[in-house]
Amino acid sequence: MKLCRPVIWSRVARAFSIALFAATASCGMLIGIEDLNPGGGPDGAGGASGADASLDRAGAGGSGGNGGGSGSGGAGLDVNVDPPGDTSFPGADVSDARADGGSDGRAPDAINDATVAEMSPPDGGVPDRSADAGIAGDTADSSVPPDTAGPDGGSPDVGPDAPVVDAGPDQPPTLTVTGRIIDYWRHPVPSVLVMIGPISVTTNVNGQFTVSGVTPPYDVLFTISTIQANTPAKYGWIYKGLTRSDPTLQVGRAFPERSASTLNIGVTSIDFANLPANHTVHTSFGGVDGSFDTDITGTPTPHLYASWFGPTTTSMTGHALHWTRASSTTLDLPTGYSGYDTQSVALVDANVANISFALPNSSISTGTLAGTVTASMSGGQRENSVFLRFADNAIMQLASDASQPTTFSYMTPAIAQSTLTVAAAQGYWSTPPYSVVHKDGLPATQSGITLQIPDAPSLVAPAAGTTGVNQSTVFRWSGTAKVFMWAISFNAEYKGFFVVTSEKQGQIATMPDGPALAPNAGYSWWVETHGSYQSVDEATASDGMLDSFRFGVLWGAMRGDGSYTSSEENSFTSAP
Numbered sequence: 001m002k003l004c005r006p007v008i009w010s011r012v013a014r015a016f017s018i019a020l021f022a023a024t025a026s027c028g029m030l031i032g033i034e035d036l037n038p039g040g041g042p043d044g045a046g047g048a049s050g051a052d053a054s055l056d057r058a059g060a061g062g063s064g065g066n067g068g069g070s071g072s073g074g075a076g077l078d079v080n081v082d083p084p085g086d087t088s089f090p091g092a093d094v095s096d097a098r099a100d101g102g103s104d105g106r107a108p109d110a111i112n113d114a115t116v117a118e119m120s121p122p123d124g125g126v127p128d129r130s131a132d133a134g135i136a137g138d139t140a141d142s143s144v145p146p147d148t149a150g151p152d153g154g155s156p157d158v159g160p161d162a163p164v165v166d167a168g169p170d171q172p173p174t175l176t177v178t179g180r181i182i183d184y185w186r187h188p189v190p191s192v193l194v195m196i197g198p199i200s201v202t203t204n205v206n207g208q209f210t211v212s213g214v215t216p217p218y219d220v221l222f223t224i225s226t227i228q229a230n231t232p233a234k235y236g237w238i239y240k241g242l243t244r245s246d247p248t249l250q251v252g253r254a255f256p257e258r259s260a261s262t263l264n265i266g267v268t269s270i271d272f273a274n275l276p277a278n279h280t281v282h283t284s285f286g287g288v289d290g291s292f293d294t295d296i297t298g299t300p301t302p303h304l305y306a307s308w309f310g311p312t313t314t315s316m317t318g319h320a321l322h323w324t325r326a327s328s329t330t331l332d333l334p335t336g337y338s339g340y341d342t343q344s345v346a347l348v349d350a351n352v353a354n355i356s357f358a359l360p361n362s363s364i365s366t367g368t369l370a371g372t373v374t375a376s377m378s379g380g381q382r383e384n385s386v387f388l389r390f391a392d393n394a395i396m397q398l399a400s401d402a403s404q405p406t407t408f409s410y411m412t413p414a415i416a417q418s419t420l421t422v423a424a425a426q427g428y429w430s431t432p433p434y435s436v437v438h439k440d441g442l443p444a445t446q447s448g449i450t451l452q453i454p455d456a457p458s459l460v461a462p463a464a465g466t467t468g469v470n471q472s473t474v475f476r477w478s479g480t481a482k483v484f485m486w487a488i489s490f491n492a493e494y495k496g497f498f499v500v501t502s503e504k505q506g507q508i509a510t511m512p513d514g515p516a517l518a519p520n521a522g523y524s525w526w527v528e529t530h531g532s533y534q535s536v537d538e539a540t541a542s543d544g545m546l547d548s549f550r551f552g553v554l555w556g557a558m559r560g561d562g563s564y565t566s567s568e569e570n571s572f573t574s575a576p
Contacts, residue, residue: 379426471507488523
């Protein structure tokens with residue numbers, strides 16, 4: 001199966017389809033890191049291929065780091081290349097950045113010598129020439145006659161100086177690291193083998209792990225094993241160069257995708273047979289385990305493939321909204337909102353579910369989102385989009401504006417328990433480079449919004465089509481961000497890895513419990529950025545780091561302003 005970037009279908013434009021993120025076909029990654037992208041668009045009116053909705057880059061179905069750290073007295077080693085003699089994780093140890101100059105890369109300690117004339121180890125027999133201020137001289141002075149007096153007027157020494165033993169190099173500080181692993185929907189991920197240096201532990205039922213005696217900076221390596229499209233999948237993750245004691249390590253996919261076999265939606269007060277061409281009726285569903293949505297315009301009794309992640313049963317809140325557009329073009333700019341309803345629904349894996357909405361023709365208060373957009377240097381077609389986002393994670397896309405305006409003004413609805421998100425994108429998510437910036441949590445009326453689209457990173461080496469790639473191959477990229485996510489995808493299976501790093505280069509690492517680099521096999525690689533984190537420590541705060549536009553449109557539990565970029569995608573073939 002070819003696992004590359006999936007095409008993200010318009011959440012509103014595909015009538016009779018499931019929400020963009022229900023069953024996606026994922027792009028497997030090499031060495032075990034997790035799908036980076038969701039699968040492609042929905043599979044027609046009902047079914048989805050079951051591809052990964054959280055990370056695939058090419059599924060057809062479904063809805064949806066630089067230079068060496070160095071010690072203060074050390075020479076410094078590239079974090080991507082282990083020092084001689086280190087065979088534990090070639091090319092992956094950030095802790096190897098401590099080089100020479102003392103056991104921790106620092107200069108020898110002069111402790112206790114501070115008041116002695118020599119600020120160094122024993123001097124080989126040269127007598128002290130100044131008073132000792134209460135601290136004896138070096139053992140090498142034992143054959144020298146006592147000083148007759150100190151220049152500072154102190155009492156003369158009564159004998160040779162007593163020895164002072166230098167404490168030697170500093171002992172590096174250590175941490176007790178108590179971290180946790182969560183997925184894209186913030187579920188804790190249990191039973192994951194986690195490695196920090198030579199120490200291995202397993203996450204508990206809350207996704208937590210503890211490792212003592214950790215010397216920063218440190219790397220965390222682990223592999224997520226799950227089921228994707230009814231197929232075993234392994235995705236490895238590396239978070240490099242951490243110094244914090246409480247990292248939250250977020251992955252895109254960790255649990256199987258579930259789905260109701262059919263979701264029947266009924267809508268009253270709407271004459272679908274005579275609905276004007278510029279009208280839209282849209283439904284959206286959300287809960288703690290996922291979300292999906294679809295445009296049901298023209299479909300009085302739609303049957304949807306409703307998907308989520310994790311448990312076999314879940315509850316979601318459904319929302320239905322009726323609005324008018326400036327033209328009959330799907331996702332053209334809204335001109336008014338005339339009906340809204342919300343209902344809850346219980347979903348059981350492989351079972352039928354039913355929900356009904358009442359949408360009487362009523363007036364809904366509106367507001368205006370207005371602001372400006374500044375393009376990136378990455379090039380590509382620009383597009384603005386507006387989303388209605390509910391507290392329960394349900395999301396509706398209200399508009400898509402491809403006119404590339406530098407200023408914008410959009411009509412939005414004022415609905416309880418909801419906020420607005422406006423985004424500006426450049427390029428195409430399915431064929432990057434691609435960049436998007438977004439403002440989240442907006443009220444119905446907000447002016448002065450500024451959207452600066454960030455530049456996407458660029459790949460440097462190996463070039464597209466390179467053969468003979470192995471664990472000694474150095475991958476390089478460029479970009480202005482401070483934190484990157486480097487991804488490699490195995491094209492034939494659901495396998496791969498992701499590396500979160502401040503470096504701009506890396507080598508393929510051996511992952512705990514992860515698959516080895518398959519011989520003479522096809523792979524793809526690319527580099528992403530999520531937000532504007534200044535360090536990997538900042539990217540591992542309690543909220544997680546994966547941006548809510550990681551899959552082309554707004555999705556997931558992440559809240560707040562942010563940005564997402566992706567480089568072009570290059571292919572390579574591994575060594576025989």
